[in-house]
Amino acid sequence: MPCEAPDWLAPETLEEALALRAEREDATVVAGGTFVGILVNQRLLAPTAFLSLGGIPGLNGIEGGEELRLGPMATHRAVELSPVVREGWPALADTFAVVASPRVRNQATVGGVLADADYASDPPAMLVALGARAVVRSVRGEREVPVEDLIVGYYETSLAPDELIVEVRVPGGRHRAIYRKFRSRSHEDRPCVGVAACRRDGGLRVAVGAVAGRPQYFPELCRTGSDPTEVGTAYAEAIDPIADLGGSSEYRRRVIAVEVRRALEELE
Amino acid sequence: MTDPRVTGAARYAEDFELPGMLHARIARSPYPHARVLRVEAPPGCIALTPDDVRDLGRYGCQIQDSTVLAVDRVRFVGDPVAAVAAETEREAEEAVVLVDADYEELPAVLDAVEAAQPGAPLVHSEHEVSGGRAAYFALRPQPGTNVCHRFSIRHGDLDSGFAEADVVVEETFRTAAAHHAHMEPHACVARWQGDALEVWTGTQTPFNLREDLARVFSLPEEQIRVVCPPMGGSFGAKTFLRSEAIAAALARKAGRPVKLVLPRSEEWVTLNRHAATIELRLGARADGRLVAKEVSCYADTGAYADCGPGVAQKMGFAAPGPYRIPNVRVDSYCVYTNLPPNGAFRGYGQMQTAWASERAMDLLAEQLGLDPLELRLRNVLRDGDRYCTGETMHDVHFAECLEAAAEAIGWHHDRRGKGLSVILKGMQTPSRAAVAIEAEDDGAYVLRCATTEMGQGARGALTLLAAELLDVEPARIRFPDPDTAVVPYDTRTTSSRSTYMMGRALEVAAVDLKGSGGRRGYGEIVDEGGLDPDTGQGVASTHWHQGAAAAEVRLDGETGKLDVVRLHASIYAGRVVDRPAAELQTEGSMIMGLGTALYEEVVYRDGQVANPNLSDYPIPSFADLPERLTCDLIEREGAEIHGLGETALPPVPPAIGNALASLGVSPTDLPMTPESVVST
Numbered sequence: 001m002p003c004e005a006p007d008w009l010a011p012e013t014l015e016e017a018l019a020l021r022a023e024r025e026d027a028t029v030v031a032g033g034t035f036v037g038i039l040v041n042q043r044l045l046a047p048t049a050f051l052s053l054g055g056i057p058g059l060n061g062i063e064g065g066e067e068l069r070l071g072p073m074a075t076h077r078a079v080e081l082s083p084v085v086r087e088g089w090p091a092l093a094d095t096f097a098v099v100a101s102p103r104v105r106n107q108a109t110v111g112g113v114l115a116d117a118d119y120a121s122d123p124p125a126m127l128v129a130l131g132a133r134a135v136v137r138s139v140r141g142e143r144e145v146p147v148e149d150l151i152v153g154y155y156e157t158s159l160a161p162d163e164l165i166v167e168v169r170v171p172g173g174r175h176r177a178i179y180r181k182f183r184s185r186s187h188e189d190r191p192c193v194g195v196a197a198c199r200r201d202g203g204l205r206v207a208v209g210a211v212a213g214r215p216q217y218f219p220e221l222c223r224t225g226s227d228p229t230e231v232g233t234a235y236a237e238a239i240d241p242i243a244d245l246g247g248s249s250e251y252r253r254r255v256i257a258v259e260v261r262r263a264l265e266e267l268e
Numbered sequence: 269m270t271d272p273r274v275t276g277a278a279r280y281a282e283d284f285e286l287p288g289m290l291h292a293r294i295a296r297s298p299y300p301h302a303r304v305l306r307v308e309a310p311p312g313c314i315a316l317t318p319d320d321v322r323d324l325g326r327y328g329c330q331i332q333d334s335t336v337l338a339v340d341r342v343r344f345v346g347d348p349v350a351a352v353a354a355e356t357e358r359e360a361e362e363a364v365v366l367v368d369a370d371y372e373e374l375p376a377v378l379d380a381v382e383a384a385q386p387g388a389p390l391v392h393s394e395h396e397v398s399g400g401r402a403a404y405f406a407l408r409p410q411p412g413t414n415v416c417h418r419f420s421i422r423h424g425d426l427d428s429g430f431a432e433a434d435v436v437v438e439e440t441f442r443t444a445a446a447h448h449a450h451m452e453p454h455a456c457v458a459r460w461q462g463d464a465l466e467v468w469t470g471t472q473t474p475f476n477l478r479e480d481l482a483r484v485f486s487l488p489e490e491q492i493r494v495v496c497p498p499m500g501g502s503f504g505a506k507t508f509l510r511s512e513a514i515a516a517a518l519a520r521k522a523g524r525p526v527k528l529v530l531p532r533s534e535e536w537v538t539l540n541r542h543a544a545t546i547e548l549r550l551g552a553r554a555d556g557r558l559v560a561k562e563v564s565c566y567a568d569t570g571a572y573a574d575c576g577p578g579v580a581q582k583m584g585f586a587a588p589g590p591y592r593i594p595n596v597r598v599d600s601y602c603v604y605t606n607l608p609p610n611g612a613f614r615g616y617g618q619m620q621t622a623w624a625s626e627r628a629m630d631l632l633a634e635q636l637g638l639d640p641l642e643l644r645l646r647n648v649l650r651d652g653d654r655y656c657t658g659e660t661m662h663d664v665h666f667a668e669c670l671e672a673a674a675e676a677i678g679w680h681h682d683r684r685g686k687g688l689s690v691i692l693k694g695m696q697t698p699s700r701a702a703v704a705i706e707a708e709d710d711g712a713y714v715l716r717c718a719t720t721e722m723g724q725g726a727r728g729a730l731t732l733l734a735a736e737l738l739d740v741e742p743a744r745i746r747f748p749d750p751d752t753a754v755v756p757y758d759t760r761t762t763s764s765r766s767t768y769m770m771g772r773a774l775e776v777a778a779v780d781l782k783g784s785g786g787r788r789g790y791g792e793i794v795d796e797g798g799l800d801p802d803t804g805q806g807v808a809s810t811h812w813h814q815g816a817a818a819a820e821v822r823l824d825g826e827t828g829k830l831d832v833v834r835l836h837a838s839i840y841a842g843r844v845v846d847r848p849a850a851e852l853q854t855e856g857s858m859i860m861g862l863g864t865a866l867y868e869e870v871v872y873r874d875g876q877v878a879n880p881n882l883s884d885y886p887i888p889s890f891a892d893l894p895e896r897l898t899c900d901l902i903e904r905e906g907a908e909i910h911g912l913g914e915t916a917l918p919p920v921p922p923a924i925g926n927a928l929a930s931l932g933v934s935p936t937d938l939p940m941t942p943e944s945v946v947s948t
Contacts, residue, residue, distance in 0.1 A: 038883075042533075043365070182827065184942045185867045187891035190883070245871060245884050251943040258826045 007049035013056060014166065020051055022139045022162040027051040029164065031073060031112035034104055064088050068170040072111025080105060089170060091177035095126040095196065098181045101188060111165040117151040119242065120190040124151055125209030126179050127168065128217050129196035135167040153213035175200035180263045182255055184246045192246035193255045197263040206231060206260060211241040211252050228264035232257040281470035281497045282455035282529055289457060289525035290314065290353040292518050293360040294511070295367035296537065297342035297349055300378065300606040300875030302371035304340055307350050310366035314353040314522045321517060327480040329402035329508040331409065331416050331573040333392050336484060336513045342371065343391055343571035344608050345876040346537025353518045353526050376606035378875050380568035381545050383414040384603045390414060391571055391604035402476045402508065404698060406801045407577055414604040416569065417577030419584040421598035421804030423656040429560025429595025433551025437631045441624035442937040444869035445543040445568070447536055448613060449887050452500025454538060458516040459525040465492045465516055470499035472720050473507045473760040474752050480509040481516065496750045499722035504612030505539050507762060508574060536880035540870050541613035542567040542579050544620035550628045556636055556643045563587040565600040565621060574611035576602040582617030582694060585799065585808045588656050589625040590666045590692040591647040596656040598804060606875055612762060614860060615914035618693045619921065623938055626689035626922030630929055640926065641674050641688055648690065658805045661812065665840040665902060666690050669816035672838035672900055677818040687926025689919040690816040694809030695911060701769035702756035702792040705734070705777045712744040718758035719766045720750055724913050725849035726766045732846055733771050737778035764813060764911030767845055769793055771909050813910060814840040817919035821927040828945030830866060832924055835894040837916040842907035854899040854916045861920025863888045866939050
């Protein structure tokens with residue numbers, strides 16, 4: 001009694017993809033498939049259709065300049081190794097480099113890691129700290145969303161059902177940034193706490209990942225010149241951390257204070 | 269490189285196929301303990317439900333507590349209640365989710381110490397001791413309780429021993445349940461030809477499996493054939509009867525061969541390592557001389573005993589450690605809980621008590637103000653000493669292993685951040701091995717023996733030994749997959765016994781061959797021994813594995829994160845047969861020990877495994893390895909071969925724990941996660 005096989009929609013242009021996205025609300029978008037594959041294998045997801053972006057040319061670009069423009073289908077590995085990214089946004093390259101293993105990074109994409117909104121991914125916190133924006137398009141038009149407003153909760157985004165992420169833009173210019181991935185278990189584990197921090201034009205942005213439904217960014221706690229210990233303590237107090245196999249809520253609070261402080265000390 | 273494992277030519281159990289075979293999947297209980305009210309398979313599908321297996325025999329290598337499917341009661345989350353077979357794996361997967369069952373939940377017991385108390389809910393109402401050959405010692409189930417075996421040592425007079433002590437250390441230690449994480453899952457194919465059953469399966473225990481299958485299907489053993497392709501890893505997971513009986517019962521019902529490969533997540537409900545709680549009291553004189561030791565071990569064997577009684581027994585006789593102690597009392601309990609079954613795991617039983625015993629030695633050293641190395645050297649067993657079991661120790665090298673390990677990490681230079689440990693590990697006793705050598709017309713020789721290959725290198729080592737004995741190139745030795753229809757009986761491929769036992773059988777067979785025309789030779793070795801389960805007196809092991817480990821750690825005091833920067837093991841090998849393989853085995857054991865020390869734990873929530881995948885169950889990656897990971901294999905001219913597939917695992921966690929303790933954090937529980945370190 002085999003179940004009906006889901007439809008595999010494989011558009012060849014972005015326009016076609018947007019049209020299908022509008023028509024087929026039942027379709028799950030597949031980029032690199034590293035996340036969707038797990039959900040399907042674990043029977044957490046059984047969609048009637050998949051909308052694959054893999055056959056659309058031109059979505060994997062990486063371009064520098066005033067700002068960095070990342071295509072949604074650019075892989076983690078491509079971002080990690082790109083000379084453009086390494087030169088102008090080295091902390092971003094470092095962040096993509098610590099995700100899982102090369103095999104996963106060769107498959108997982110920039111658009112995918114944002115659209116999945118998995119709380120324990122590394123790149124979202126760094127993209128928030130760098131002030132990145134997602135360009136989001138549908139048949140109705142295009143808009144730009146700061147990454148901190150794109151991811152709104154556990155596996156939840158502010159994308160409308162007909163929208164696709166078509167680009168990620170990261171501000172350029174002089175800045176100093178760092179990503180500290182704290183793993184409580186083996187090296188290939190996902191973060192227990194991920195701290196991304198960026199200083200630019202006298203401003204500071206600190207985002208903490210893997211501790212709550214979305215990257216935790218508190219502009220009011222990032223006042224310029226504030227002491228690393230004070231910012232660390234303030235973040236630890238402001239965040240209500242999740243408990244999972246990587247650590248309890250109390251333990252994460254302790255690590256947030258330490259790792260935020262260390263990130264800021266390294267930035268100085 | 270032409271090694272078939274490297275070129276991809278190797279064919280594992282998972283690769284085995286027969287024409288016309290079906291693919292199977294298992295439906296499992298969602299409750300830790302429940303009455304099964306109704307199980308219904310989807311219509312039009314080949315399925316096995318409890319009524320199909322009700323009249324089949326019970327099995328269990330030491331306690332006969334298992335049925336092919338759970339019949340009236342499920343006893344853990346994951347207990348098989350039905351199985352389906354279909355033309356493709358995918359169809360089987362879709363059919364299995366349609367199995368419909370009703371349950372009535374019963375109170376469950378999820379902790380071994382609680383389960384051992386009077387009045388705890390009973391997992392099994394009675395304990396029927398197996399009559400099989402894997403029940404190789406006298407079992408002592410405690411009727412009306414969850415204790416399916418109690419093993420005790422009574423040596424000397426404990427009270428007067430403690431009365432003599434100037435210092436006493438008392439502590440409770442815990443080790444977590446762990447999973448083997450073998451690369452290839454459990455895989456088997458079953459086929460019936462009339463009343464004869466054939467099974468191709470990745471197993472370390474072909475003859476024990478055959479015996480249990482004979483009991484299930486009420487057949488003479490000779491009507492069952494078990495063939496063992498090489499395994500893609502096992503570490504103890506592929507021992508005794510696992511899912512072969514389900515495949516066989518399905519195949520009989522379907523009238524076609526059936527293949528069953530477990531999905532990865534089901535590996536965590538098939539066999540794990542015993543979590544243990546160990547209560548320990550150790551007394552010494554002011555000069556460090558040990559005078560008394562009392563140990564109680566609780567081994568959580570889960571819902572079915574498997575070889576848990578043997579694990580508890582080994583925990584018990586390893587608990588005194590490699591020391592001269594005049595007064596010893598040990599009680600080791602194998603306890604049922606409503607958790608997935610636990611069984612053999614590389615160096616079984618030894619790791620748990622080595623953790624407790626070797627941590628206690630450092631606690632004692634601290635109280636006495638003695639160098640932990642010096643304390644150990646004053647007490648370790650030497651040649652000719654008697655162990656607390658009454659047996660005389662021979663070919664003893666504990667002091668040598670310890671000194672070599674200490675030297676390797678610069679112990680005498682600076683002890684801060686450093687730790688040592690030393691262990692003794694028994695080998696399966698009693699034990700029997702046999703091999704037939706047959707000459708081929710092209711000048712090659714065929715080895716017919718039941719030693720199975722799981723990546724440990726037994727095939728390579730035995731090939732080298734045979735080539736040397738027969739005076740031919742190793743390429744002239746053929747070693748077909750073990751097949752119970754043609755190989756002589758062997759105890760099993762466990763407990764680091766094969767190179768030693770089968771190697772000796774080979775020597776006898778080679779002599780026989782040379783003395784009888786050069787066409788065929790047969791060799792058999794039988795080692796007798798065993799312990800009285802109530803006093804622990806007798807011969808625990810005809811041959812002791814000996815090893816020490818040394819670790820140097822760096823601690824991030826703010827987060828509790830521990831980095832092992834240096835790890836060394838010194839293992840007594842007697843004689844090394846295949847050096848590269850022996851070193852790799854030792855390094856592999858050390859890395860597995862590192863996982864046990866720092867990361868690995870099967871986490872249960874309300875009896876359900878919370879991390880049944882390799883993302884949430886963390887094993888060490890290469891990036892986790894110490895900056896320096898080294899080992900030495902100690903040899904002695906004329907010495908006998910000592911198995912070394914497991915010896916380097918048990919001493920690693922306590923060496924790391926003792927290194928951490930030298931920095932002021934004294935751990936009692938494994939794994940030493942950063943969170944546990946900051947809260948110690």
